[in-house]
Amino acid sequence: MGRIAYVNGRFVPHAEAFVHIEDRGYQLADAVYEVWALFGGKLADAEGHFARLERSLAELQIDMPMSRAALTTVLREAVRRNRVQEGLVYLQISRGVAPRDHAFPHPPVRPAVVITVSRVDRVATEARAAKGVGVVTTPENRWGRCDIKTVGLLPNALAKQKARVAGAAEAWFVDELGFVTEGASSNAWIVDRDGVLRTRDTNANILRGVTRLSLLDVIRDAGLKVEERPFTPEEALEAKEAFITGAGTIVLPVVSVDGKPVGGGVVGPVASRLRRLYIERAKERAI
Known part of the structure; x- marks a missing residue:
């Protein structure tokens, strides 16, 4: 089975994972990210990464797209679907999709979420x-x-x-x-x-x-x-x-x-x- 990505509420084949051309992360770097190491299929330093994610989002005035508990569930499901034990989990949250303008969209739009999982060769x-x-x-x-x-x-x-x-x-x-x-x-x-x-x-x-x-x-x-x-x-x-x-x-x-x-x-x-x-x-x- 090939790699699976999570994009805005859906798990999709990695090769078919796309974001909108007016996603502000793509056009303005108006987005944050986090990377967790995986050991035995589990998230390392989870608390620290969640805390930093929440702080980064707050500094940019982007809402958390879901609760920490829900996000943990989605991250774990992404790991499970990709069958990765040793690797990295990448999470990116942008302000969302809106007509291109430097100022924040008003009213606010829904944040966009992307998750991918990759393997790491621990021997190497x-x-x-x-x-x-x-x-x-x-x-x-x-x-x-x-x-x-x-x-x-x-x-x-x-x-x-x-x-x-x-x-x-x-x-x-x-x-x-x-x-x-x-x-x-x-x-x-x-x-x-x-x-x-x-x-x-x-x-x-x-x-x-x-x-x-x-x-x-x-x-x-x-x-x-x-x-x-x-x-x-x-x-x-x-x-x-x-x-x-x-x-x-x-x-x-x-x-x-x-x-x-x-x-x-x-x-x-x-x-x-x-x-x-x-x-x-x-x-x-x-x-």
Whole structure:
């Protein structure tokens, strides 16, 4: 059986899943999204993703299209119909369909909802994590509300393409003060020369990563020291280890920045341990 998508109240074959040409998500990036990792067919970090979704919608003044309980049921049904155990669930909610105008439609229209499910090869992702990946740096050029998880991702896409051309897996944005803000689709971390874990605080213009938040709990439970303060690319190169976090990457070790090695160019013990601890915790708490 082929892939199944959910589009505005209906489950349809993935190849036949369409949205209207005047959907505001398509025309104006007037939409938000969330991505859940799936472990054993269950949603990881569910509470964090729902909370961030609700916050993003509120910031854009888009109504929740259904209750959280109803949305959970639909997400689970999408997973069941696609028969995916290990993978990712993508949810997008736009303001809806209306004649093209920058201002919000009046009266308001019904939000549009799209859900897709994809498989992840855990064997391949573990092999990638064991090897580590490279990142490149790029100037921060995004809008001032990166805390909202919108579909307006053109700067992120351009940064990802820069990374791909360079043979890297991710791009780190660097602000005007020379500090790393975050990755194009992940949060950025280092283990500095003193063994302290460091990641940018959310008062900066970064996304409030759900995996990041869960990992902070894992770190504290493990008795490790962590500080939410910025670091430069130069500090990353001098660090013992570096890694990125996200629903798709989980905890992914970084072994080079701009082609220069981090931690001798090999995966370090802290990132490997945190990846294992995070996955164990996510599996236990998935719904």
